[in-house]
Amino acid sequence: MRIQTFSAALRTFTTSFGHRSTPLVTKATARRLPFPISRSTTLKAVPGIPFLGSLFSSSAKSENQENNMSYPDQRNNEEWRAILSPEQFRILREKGTERPGTGEYDSHYPSQGVYNCAGCNTPLYKASHKFKSGCGWPAYFDSIPGAVTRHTDSSFGMERTEIVCSNCGGHLGHVFKGEGYPTPTDERHCVNSVSLRFQEGEGQEAKAKA
Ligand SMILES: [Zn+2]
Numbered sequence: 379m380r381i382q383t384f385s386a387a388l389r390t391f392t393t394s395f396g397h398r399s400t401p402l403v404t405k406a407t408a409r410r411l412p413f414p415i416s417r418s419t420t421l422k423a424v425p426g427i428p429f430l431g432s433l434f435s436s437s438a439k440s441e442n443q444e445n446n447m448s449y450p451d452q453r454n455n456e457e458w459r460a461i462l463s464p465e466q467f468r469i470l471r472e473k474g475t476e477r478p479g480t481g482e483y484d485s486h487y488p489s490q491g492v493y494n495c496a497g498c499n500t501p502l503y504k505a506s507h508k509f510k511s512g513c514g515w516p517a518y519f520d521s522i523p524g525a526v527t528r529h530t531d532s533s534f535g536m537e538r539t540e541i542v543c544s545n546c547g548g549h550l551g552h553v554f555k556g557e558g559y560p561t562p563t564d565e566r567h568c569v570n571s572v573s574l575r576f577q578e579g580e581g582q583e584a585k586a587k588a
Pocket residue numbers: 495496497498499500543544545546547548
């Protein structure tokens with residue numbers, strides 16, 4: 379009895395939301411059923427569970443969609459795995475984070491050169507953008523124009539701004555603003571060393587200056 383009531387409520391609920399893709403308990407079949415719908419059937423039939431779940435995680439979902447937007451470099455995970463180390467894959471493609479103070483470029487301050495994306499080799503930051511933040515990860519106050527794309531990241535109960543490579547969507551880290559660093563932008567691009575590959579001064583930056 380209670381289960382039938384629930385099914386009816388569910389039907390109303392799904393109908394009102396226009397969610398008809400799982401009509402296991404339609405009005406017609408409900409009328410034909412000679413017995414109350416079994417518990418297991420009801421559980422299997424409940425479209426409300428995943429549907430409600432998606433309602434509650436709507437921000438994460440839209441964020442994922444945003445992150446799946448088209449980047450020029452459309453390599454799939456299999457192709458990335460073939461060229462990236464497991465750690466690079468974890469960070470670039472699965473949005474991981476390296477442990478603070480461990481990264482190759484944390485205390486790396488060359489006078490010139492460019493930090494490229496470790497995935498697709500696109501130039502992202504110039505050596506002149508780098509500054510000492512003391513945060514444990516490479517910090518840049520700016521990027522090469524257009525090289526880095528920002529997304530809202532609502533994971534871990536925080537509202538942060540994720541930064542990814544504009545060419546391949548590879549995860550770089552996060553950008554923070556208004557922390558009071560004495561830099562031209564007062565922004566800190568907090569980037570995983572694993573996401574970067576340094577290229578000596580005669581690279582893109584030198585060409586751009588020439
Ligand atoms: Zn890239």
